[in-house]
Amino acid sequence: MKKIKSGVYGLNRLMDGGINQNTITAVIGSSGAGKTTFATYFLKRGLEQGEDAIFITLDEEPKQIIKEVIQMGWDNVEDYLDSGAMVFVDAGGKQFSEFIKNELSGFVEEWKGYNARIVIDPLTPVLWSVTHRYEQRDIVSFLLRETRKIGTVVCTLEEHTVMGDLSGPDLVIPMYLADNVIHLRYKSHESPERRDLKIIKCRSSRHSSFWHPYKIVKGSGLIIQEAILAAEATSRFEDMSSKLSKALESMTAAKRKLLTPAMIQSIQRTVDMLSKEDIGEMDPDYIIHQILSEYGLLE
Amino acid sequence: MPKIGDALKRVVEDRLQDVQPVRARSGETSPLMNLNRRKLFQCLCHHPCSALGQIVEYTGLSRSTASWHLDMLEKSGYVQSDGLKFKYYYPAGFISPENVSLFATLAIPANHKIHASILQNPGSDAGSIASLIDLPLNRARKAIKELSSYHLIVKTIDGRFARYYPTSRFVEVMSEEAKTRKQFIGKIVKRLSEERLMPEIDEMKGPDIVITLKVRGTKETLVIPRKINFNEKDLTNYCII
Numbered sequence: 001m002k003k004i005k006s007g008v009y010g011l012n013r014l015m016d017g018g019i020n021q022n023t024i025t026a027v028i029g030s031s032g033a034g035k036t037t038f039a040t041y042f043l044k045r046g047l048e049q050g051e052d053a054i055f056i057t058l059d060e061e062p063k064q065i066i067k068e069v070i071q072m073g074w075d076n077v078e079d080y081l082d083s084g085a086m087v088f089v090d091a092g093g094k095q096f097s098e099f100i101k102n103e104l105s106g107f108v109e110e111w112k113g114y115n116a117r118i119v120i121d122p123l124t125p126v127l128w129s130v131t132h133r134y135e136q137r138d139i140v141s142f143l144l145r146e147t148r149k150i151g152t153v154v155c156t157l158e159e160h161t162v163m164g165d166l167s168g169p170d171l172v173i174p175m176y177l178a179d180n181v182i183h184l185r186y187k188s189h190e191s192p193e194r195r196d197l198k199i200i201k202c203r204s205s206r207h208s209s210f211w212h213p214y215k216i217v218k219g220s221g222l223i224i225q226e227a228i229l230a231a232e233a234t235s236r237f238e239d240m241s242s243k244l245s246k247a248l249e250s251m252t253a254a255k256r257k258l259l260t261p262a263m264i265q266s267i268q269r270t271v272d273m274l275s276k277e278d279i280g281e282m283d284p285d286y287i288i289h290q291i292l293s294e295y296g297l298l299e
Numbered sequence: 300m301p302k303i304g305d306a307l308k309r310v311v312e313d314r315l316q317d318v319q320p321v322r323a324r325s326g327e328t329s330p331l332m333n334l335n336r337r338k339l340f341q342c343l344c345h346h347p348c349s350a351l352g353q354i355v356e357y358t359g360l361s362r363s364t365a366s367w368h369l370d371m372l373e374k375s376g377y378v379q380s381d382g383l384k385f386k387y388y389y390p391a392g393f394i395s396p397e398n399v400s401l402f403a404t405l406a407i408p409a410n411h412k413i414h415a416s417i418l419q420n421p422g423s424d425a426g427s428i429a430s431l432i433d434l435p436l437n438r439a440r441k442a443i444k445e446l447s448s449y450h451l452i453v454k455t456i457d458g459r460f461a462r463y464y465p466t467s468r469f470v471e472v473m474s475e476e477a478k479t480r481k482q483f484i485g486k487i488v489k490r491l492s493e494e495r496l497m498p499e500i501d502e503m504k505g506p507d508i509v510i511t512l513k514v515r516g517t518k519e520t521l522v523i524p525r526k527i528n529f530n531e532k533d534l535t536n537y538c539i540i
Contacts, residue, residue, distance in 0.1 A: 054304045056311070059495060087304025091311050092493045099311045107310055111303050128492040128499075131485045150303065158497075 001204055004152060007045030008038060009290040010224030014199055014208040021152050024144045026174050028157045029184030034216045035156035039119040040069050041221030042154045046117035048266055053086040054118045058096060058125040062088035073219030073273050097129040100143050108146045116151035123155040127170050137173050144177050179203040197224055219273025225282055240275040247288045255297050263295055329494035330375040332514050335360060336368045337521060340377055344523045347389040348406040392483045398472055401449045409434060413442040417452050417463050424460045484508060484523060
């Protein structure tokens with residue numbers, strides 16, 4: 001099965017190389033966990049390699065999301081919007097449900113085989129737009145089955161109940177139907193606040209079953225931590241550019257051929273942003289390694 | 300070359316025309332984001348076809364405040380009003396149109412007291428009924444006449460006395476309305492969802508359906524009676540529709 005890169009640094013290796021193409025990934029988390037950031041950087045990654053991106057928003061207005069995306073460091077998002085490579089679809093839960101019931105199959109028939117990256121953020125209003133459980137299952141099952149045919153989908157789900165309890169009715173159905181389920185656990189009450197990620201399900205792939213701490217970093221999105229290196233940890237990466245240069249020099253000739261000017265620019269931009277950010281105890285060499293792995297430049 | 304994103308946007312966003320006109324988003328206002336309106340709407344779910352004076356009594360709001368917010372609720376389609384002599388209000392879709400006037404008649408305090416009294420004491424005459432509930436006889440007679448016009452009670456002549464008995468009409472209407480209420484609750488949840496109040500239904504709390512809403516980041520509740528809690532022998536429960 002073909003893998004695509006997730007856009008989340010450190011996640012691909014936890015999912016045996018990335019997200020399986022034409023699958024549905026459910027990202028579950030409470031408010032502030034980073035679901036929309038996860039989804040946004042998933043789209044960004046696809047755009048950088050020429051894929052089309054569709055952000056279906058059922059809650060926030062597109063202009064609000066764009067504003068937050070820019071604030072989070074993706075400053076050229078509007079270029080993709082202007083070119084039409086990325087599109088926001090603004091829909092309420094009822095409206096989108098009507099589309100799913102009446103228009104989706106026709107739409108998919110027309111665009112079958114297209115490989116877009118699609119985000120539905122959040123999926124929860126679709127569930128709420130129908131009252132009965134069996135209807136919820138029907139509509140979600142149909143939606144996920146059809147959208148697979150036109151691309152790879154990330155849908156976010158809101159965790160409303162007690163943290164860690166994924167047995168709520170709004171979660172059980174999509175979790176069962178999705179190919180991949182990722183839980184973002186956000187302990188905002190702790191000091192310092194803490195975020196952990198766990199891959200609950202990943203069909204047809206090996207995956208990590210551990211909790212992995214992660215941070216949300218401006219310009220980079222989510223960065224998953226493998227291990228905290230206490231002794232050498234630094235809180236600011238002043239010389240990330242030189243570390244990047246060294247890493248690029250150490251690449252094999254074969255890998256260096258994969259470098260395109262656009263890729264270099266994107267990586268450099270990410271690293272420049274990282275240089276200004278505080279990412280706690282994370283190892284800078286590990287971060288650079290993850291970034292280059294994301295672009296397929298390292299083993 | 301056509302792009303999938305543009306095509307999807309056109310198809311989905313065209314559906315906006317089919318959706319209810321009041322559509323809340325972050326930063327915009329659903330009519331039920333306002334506490335007083337929620338209070339009024341909830342009151343009407345418990346006391347449909349109430350007049351303004353009754354609503355003021357039930358909610359504790361001033362006449363002007365209640366009147367203003369009822370107007371807002373009516374304009375947004377949450378509430379309907381009717382009545383030639385006395386205007387009364389009810390949640391839109393809560394009662395079948397053919398039964399609205401019957402409920403309006405029963406909502407008049409004197410009428411519902413008379414009806415409840417006859418349910419409790421079938422075969423009473425007008426004088427006994429009036430005396431029992433401390434109502435002037437002419438008022439009691441007027442109420443009896445109105446209830447009879449909806450076939451809620453029937454008169455039989457026993458010698459010199461006219462005695463009044465309840466019919467099965469009330470139970471039949473309540474049974475019909477149970478289905479209407481179920482549909483009403485479904486529609487309300489859909490509309491609240493559309494208005495992004497993130498409704499969550501708690502079905503575990505007895506005779507009422509408690510709907511939790513997310514209003515400006517905090518959780519609020521809307522309580523809608525699930526069904527008519529009808530007990531012929533219990534005057535208190537009569538009031539809950």
